[in-house]
Amino acid sequence: MSDIEFKFNPAVHYANRLACRPGETFGPRVIDDYQWLYVESGKGEIMINGRVYSAESGCLLGYGPEVPHRITADADDPFVLFGLHFAPDASESAARPHPPSVRNIELPPQSHQSLSAPDDVPNALIPPCSLIGSWALPFFEELVKEFNRQDEYAPLALRAAMIRLYVRLRRTTVAPMPQNAIVERIRAALEARAEEDYRMEWLEEMTGYSHDYASKTYKGIVGRSPHADHQRMRLQAAQRYLETTGLTVTEIADTLRFGSIHYFCKWFRRLSGLSPSAYRSRKRMI
Numbered sequence: 001m002s003d004i005e006f007k008f009n010p011a012v013h014y015a016n017r018l019a020c021r022p023g024e025t026f027g028p029r030v031i032d033d034y035q036w037l038y039v040e041s042g043k044g045e046i047m048i049n050g051r052v053y054s055a056e057s058g059c060l061l062g063y064g065p066e067v068p069h070r071i072t073a074d075a076d077d078p079f080v081l082f083g084l085h086f087a088p089d090a091s092e093s094a095a096r097p098h099p100p101s102v103r104n105i106e107l108p109p110q111s112h113q114s115l116s117a118p119d120d121v122p123n124a125l126i127p128p129c130s131l132i133g134s135w136a137l138p139f140f141e142e143l144v145k146e147f148n149r150q151d152e153y154a155p156l157a158l159r160a161a162m163i164r165l166y167v168r169l170r171r172t173t174v175a176p177m178p179q180n181a182i183v184e185r186i187r188a189a190l191e192a193r194a195e196e197d198y199r200m201e202w203l204e205e206m207t208g209y210s211h212d213y214a215s216k217t218y219k220g221i222v223g224r225s226p227h228a229d230h231q232r233m234r235l236q237a238a239q240r241y242l243e244t245t246g247l248t249v250t251e252i253a254d255t256l257r258f259g260s261i262h263y264f265c266k267w268f269r270r271l272s273g274l275s276p277s278a279y280r281s282r283k284r285m286i
Contacts, residue, residue, distance in 0.1 A: 011090035012158035015147035020073035027070035042079040053129040062124030082140035139165040148273030194233040
C-alpha cells in the first residue's frame with residue numbers, strides 16, 4: 001500500500017448527477033482538485049491529458065488537479081454522468097467554496113498531446129478510464145444525496161461513503177458478473193414502466209416465475225430489489241422532466257401518476273435530498 005493510499009482521508013467538495021444534452025461539451029478545461037466521473041448511461045468521448053477515451057455505461061474516469069480534460073456527450077445517446085470533486089487528504093484541504101474552481105483552456109490546433117499536464121501532477125488514484133459496471137451506481141447516488149443535504153453531518157457522511165467506494169474499487173479485481181436473461185428482461189420492463197407506480201404482479205408477468213423467486217434472482221445479481229431499482233428509474237424520469245422540459249412540478253407529478261403533488265414532492269426529496277424546484281434550479285455543472 002502506497003503512502004497516498006494509507007493516508008486516504010478524503011474531503012468531498014462537490015457531487016452531482018447530470019443528464020447531458022445531445023452533443024454537450026465541457027472544456028477543454030482544468031480543475032483545482034481531483035475528479036471522478038461515473039457514466040450511469042449513454043456514451044461519448046472524454047479527453048484526459050491528451051488521450052481520448054470512448055466512455056459508456058459503467059465507465060469510471062478520473063484525473064487530478066491541473067490535468068487538461070474535455071467531456072463530450074454523444075449526439076444520439078448522451079451521457080448521464082455522476083461527477084465527484086474531492087481532495088484525497090482532508091487535512092490538506094482548506095475550506096472550499098462550492099462549486100469548485102473550473103478553468104477553461106485553449107485547445108492547441110496541432111495536437112492533443114500539447115495539452116498534457118506536468119509530470120509531477122498526481123493521478124486520481126484510479127486509472128484514467130476503466131469499465132467497472134453497475135455495482136458503483138448506489139455509491140455515487142449516496143454521495144450526491146449526502147452532498148445535497150448540506151447539514152452538519154454531511155462532510156462526515158461523504159467521507160465515509162467515499163472511503164467505502166474506494167475500498168471496493170481497490171478490492172475489485174475481476175469483471176462484473178454477467179447478468180442473466182431473467183435480470184435483463186426485468187430491467188428492460190422496469191425501464192419501460194418507469195413512469196408508472198410499481199406493482200408486484202409485474203415480475204410474474206415479465207418472467208413467468210413467482211414474484212419472490214424473480215425478485216431474489218434479480219437482487220442476487222444487481223444488488224437491489226426490482227422495486228428499489230424501479231424507484232431509482234422513476235426518480236431518473238422525474239429528474240429528466242425537471243432538467244429537459246418546461247413542465248410544472250404539478251404536471252410532472254401527474255405525468256408520473258402520483259396521487260398528489262404533496263406526495264410527489266415528499267417522495268422526490270426523500271430519494272434525492274432536494275425538492276423538485278430546488279433540483280431544477282441548481283446550476284448545471286459536472
